[in-house]
Amino acid sequence: MNTGVKITAFAATLAATFGTAYGVGKGIGPVAEPAKAGHGEHAAARPGTTGEEAPKPGKAGGHAGHEEGGTKGTAPAADLPGGLQVSDGGYTLALETPVTPAGKSVLKFSVKDAGGKKVTAFTTEHGKELHFIVASRDLTTFRHLHPVKAADGTWTTPVDLPAAGGYKAFADFKPAAPGAKGITLGADLSVPGGYAPKPLPAVAPTATVDGYQVRLGGTLDPGKAGELRLTVTKGGKPVTDLEPYLGAYGHLVALRDGDLAYLHVHPNEGGPGPDVSFTATPPSAGTYRLFLDFQHEGKVRTAAFTVTARAAGAPAKAPAPTSDEATDSAGEHAHG
Structure with missing residues (x-):
């Protein structure tokens, strides 16, 4: 160790x-x-968007939550890598600021349970109750953020996104509910303006x-x-x-x-x-x-x-x- x-x-x-x-x-x-391909050509050539089943984790891998089934009407979580679904296992990532300006701004979001109620209790892992990542769709901008949770379950974090375009936000967490598994949810985030994706x-x-x-x-x-x-x-x-x-x-x-x-x-x-x-x-x-x-x-x-x-x-x-x-x-x- x-x-x-x-x-x-x-x-x-x-x-x-x-x-x-x-x-x-x-x-x-x-x-x-x-x-070799231009970034705009990748979508047609890239495999991995069909949700094929991934192997089970080793004994010290990541969260075990993805071995459980997803929400009703969705594919089981074991069929998908993390972050591809906005809802999974009865939980939903709800962005309150799905559109934000370029430059410095504040993001707000919550994790809601199957009944639509904001989740307030999480298991602390690596010093945090929830880990939050924002990345641009062209994968040239990456933010590992540490949001703060209010008593009502609303999370807030400052962010600096340099340019207009599409982004994706990931919430990585483990609910404190008995028997809960770790989950990673993903939601789209956009910055309005002229967009020129980088290769x-x-x-x-x-x-x-x-x-x-x-x-x-x-x-x-x-x-x-x-x-x-x-x-x-x-x-x-x-x-x-x-x-x-x-x-x-x-x-x-x-x-x-x-x-x-x-x-x-x-x-x-x-x-x-x-x-x-x-x-x-x-x-x-x-x-x-x-x-x-x-x-x-x-x-x-x-x-x-x-x-x-x-x-x-x-x-x-x-x-x-x-x-x-x-x-x-x-x-x-x-x-x-």
């Missing part, structure tokens, strides 16, 4: 798709490069953020557990004193390009750096964006990568090496 920190499963959508294990080998290679950032093994270099190694194979290792350095030297952030040395969110299926895992035992390792089982072939949150010297940074989960038998194509001056592929990201 990591020094002084117990890594537990986090409210993460990924009970049906992600597991956790330790021990990434030193010979791990880079993830594969996706097929999906290219595959690269290294991302740079605030002077830190993060190198990604590993493979993603649909339906198979694959090890990912992210190594943090600064100025060419390994960072060996990463700080716990919400009870862990790193948090990883994966969003599938096209439908923004939400996959969220946490590190295996180890730490405090420079390596943070994960084991992931993507639900389908396709392109994903990975967002790694890590904390050092009192500040949380996010490094982002574009990776591909290859279909069985598909030829692997490794990304070309990049220089240490590679720009941060997250585009825009921040923490609330």
Whole structure:
């Protein structure tokens, strides 16, 4: 177990798709490069929008909530990765501010039960009752926010969204009701104005953020557990004193390009750096964006990568090496 920190499963959508294990080998290679396509072409080419069933989680994966059936009239949650449904398991994510201006604003939302009543009791996991993510549809903006709950069950959080366009909000939580499982719900959010989607950032093994270099190694194979290792350095030297952030040395969110299926895992035992390792089982072939949150010297940074989960038998194509001056592929990201 990591020094002084117990890594537990986090409210993460990924009970049906992600597991956790330790021990990434030193010979791990880079993830594969996706097929070349403009961002507007991805929707037709991307698989994974049919809701195929994902494998069951490992013993320390994410929330177990996705093994339960969905609400009446919807597909069982086990058939879908997290975040694809606004309602699941008798709970609904209700955005009170589904349209918000570009720049700084305030988002309000609630989680409602099957009777339409705002839920006020949640189970605290990794220091929070609910974790809230906002990402742009083109996957170039990422926000990991920490909303505050009022007594009536209304959540409020400031946010800074840089440009007009479509976004998606994810609420990751576990109700305090007896026997409740973890759930991740997703709802559309829009910023009005002229919209010019950015192309999906290219595959690269290294991302740079605030002077830190993060190198990604590993493979993603649909339906198979694959090890990912992210190594943090600064100025060419390994960072060996990463700080716990919400009870862990790193948090990883994966969003599938096209439908923004939400996959969220946490590190295996180890730490405090420079390596943070994960084991992931993507639900389908396709392109994903990975967002790694890590904390050092009192500040949380996010490094982002574009990776591909290859279909069985598909030829692997490794990304070309990049220089240490590679720009941060997250585009825009921040923490609330």
